[in-house]
Amino acid sequence: MTKSKPITALIHHPYVPPAGFSAPQAGVFKASTVIFRDVAAMRARDWKSKHGYTYGLHGTPTTFMLEERIAALEGGEQCILVPSGLAAIANVAMSLLKSGDEVLIPHNAYGPNKALAEGELQQWGITHQLYDPMNPADLEARITAHTRLVWLEAPGSVTMEFPDLPRLARICRDRGVTSALDSTWAGGIAFNGFEAGADIVVHALTKYPSGGGDVLMGAIVTRDEELHLPLKLTHMRMGFGIGANDAEAVLRSLPSLPVRYHAHDIAARELAAWWQTRPEISQLLHPAFEGSPGHEHWRALCGGDGGGGLAAGLFSVLFRERYRTEQVDRFCDALQLFKLGYSWGGPMSLIVPYDMSLLRHPSIWPDNGMLVRFSVGLEDVADLKADLEQALRAMN
Numbered sequence: 001m002t003k004s005k006p007i008t009a010l011i012h013h014p015y016v017p018p019a020g021f022s023a024p025q026a027g028v029f030k031a032s033t034v035i036f037r038d039v040a041a042m043r044a045r046d047w048k049s050k051h052g053y054t055y056g057l058h059g060t061p062t063t064f065m066l067e068e069r070i071a072a073l074e075g076g077e078q079c080i081l082v083p084s085g086l087a088a089i090a091n092v093a094m095s096l097l098k099s100g101d102e103v104l105i106p107h108n109a110y111g112p113n114k115a116l117a118e119g120e121l122q123q124w125g126i127t128h129q130l131y132d133p134m135n136p137a138d139l140e141a142r143i144t145a146h147t148r149l150v151w152l153e154a155p156g157s158v159t160m161e162f163p164d165l166p167r168l169a170r171i172c173r174d175r176g177v178t179s180a181l182d183s184t185w186a187g188g189i190a191f192n193g194f195e196a197g198a199d200i201v202v203h204a205l206t207k208y209p210s211g212g213g214d215v216l217m218g219a220i221v222t223r224d225e226e227l228h229l230p231l232k233l234t235h236m237r238m239g240f241g242i243g244a245n246d247a248e249a250v251l252r253s254l255p256s257l258p259v260r261y262h263a264h265d266i267a268a269r270e271l272a273a274w275w276q277t278r279p280e281i282s283q284l285l286h287p288a289f290e291g292s293p294g295h296e297h298w299r300a301l302c303g304g305d306g307g308g309g310l311a312a313g314l315f316s317v318l319f320r321e322r323y324r325t326e327q328v329d330r331f332c333d334a335l336q337l338f339k340l341g342y343s344w345g346g347p348m349s350l351i352v353p354y355d356m357s358l359l360r361h362p363s364i365w366p367d368n369g370m371l372v373r374f375s376v377g378l379e380d381v382a383d384l385k386a387d388l389e390q391a392l393r394a395m396n
């Protein structure tokens with residue numbers, strides 16, 4: 001071959017660094033195209049296998065490495081990574097449900113899960129019902145011959161009710177229905193979703209595994225190759241791959257996950273205990289506190305007996321009805337360290353105010369009033385407490 005021009009040499013440079021490089025942090029392999037050795041290798045490709053590479057969407061060393069670690073974190077065998085926690089929920093629904101099927105969703109599930117059921121799933125002829133996760137008999141009664149999938153979540157989003165998860169999962173198993181648990185709150189730390197009985201564990205890695213508030217990613221974990229395969233096929237057909245830089249960011253954060261989870265937990269409990277002494281609120285919603293709905297189920301599942309148990313850094317408070325929306329808004333606006341923003345699991349403390357008359361049907365939540373959800377970050381707790389105190393003064 002004639003000598004290449006510099007630009008060609010830059011693209012086809014022959015240097016290959018020596019194999020066997022080893023360092024604490026994983027490398028970042030970026031690719032849409034994966035190059036095959038020869039035509040036979042291209043024809044023999046198996047995109048489902050982790051023994052080789054086919055196309056960037058189906059995996060690179062970086063994404064395979066993260067998949068294996070998330071599977072280990074959740075105590076599963078297979079893991080599929082998708083571009084957000086919501087995409088993980090959608091991937092499960094699209095894979096398991098077809099026209100004529102029904103999905104059951106707890107009424108306190110992550111809101112966009114319900115929105116997906118009301119939107120695309122309904123358009124595709126898939127029906128849904130909301131069930132009361134705190135009443136296993138309600139779930140049992142709603143399962144029909146058309147029920148193909150039951151969502152579980154512990155605790156519920158925003159209102160933090162902790163269900164009897166093993167019992168709900170057992171009902172699904174006894175009735176031959178696949179259960180999928182949104183286990184984002186547990187973070188792979190507070191309890192094991194498979195041991196609680198779920199068939200599929202979904203985790204929004206956007207939260208604690210990322211830990212930085214700067215990555216969107218989700219995972220679908222299974223322990224059963226037969227269940228994994230249809231999920232993987234949907235993932236392939238929808239093109240739900242993730243980027244290598246995001247995978248690397250999560251790989252970098254994972255070793256500190258247990259330490260961070262614990263720190264968020266301790267800080268949140270200290271602030272929640274402080275809120276309990278405040279006259280402005282009628283209820284604290286944190287599953288590790290007595291009086292919070294489902295506290296006994298949290299204790300049974302998250303090791304609360306004897307020890308302190310484990311919980312995420314999330315809780316909500318319900319303001320007394322005499323506090324109107326404008327006053328609670330004033331409290332939220334007066335906060336300096338707690339920022340107004342969705343999501344959780346990062347270093348910065350966040351709040352979201354909710355009008356309960358808009359968030360839950362009155363048959364489920366009869367009290368009107370304002371609720372504020374706190375995601376406690378990693379700031380100094382005394383500073384956070386002082387921030388809450390000054391904001392309450394501004395409100396009162």
Ligand SMILES: Cc1ncc(COP(=O)(O)O)c(C=O)c1O
Pocket residue numbers: 083084085086087110157182184185204205206216217218343344
């Ligand atoms: C319980 C729960 N599941 C799933 C998600 C979705 O995660 P993502 O923001 O990555 O789509 C969230 C996000 O807030 C969540 O709180």
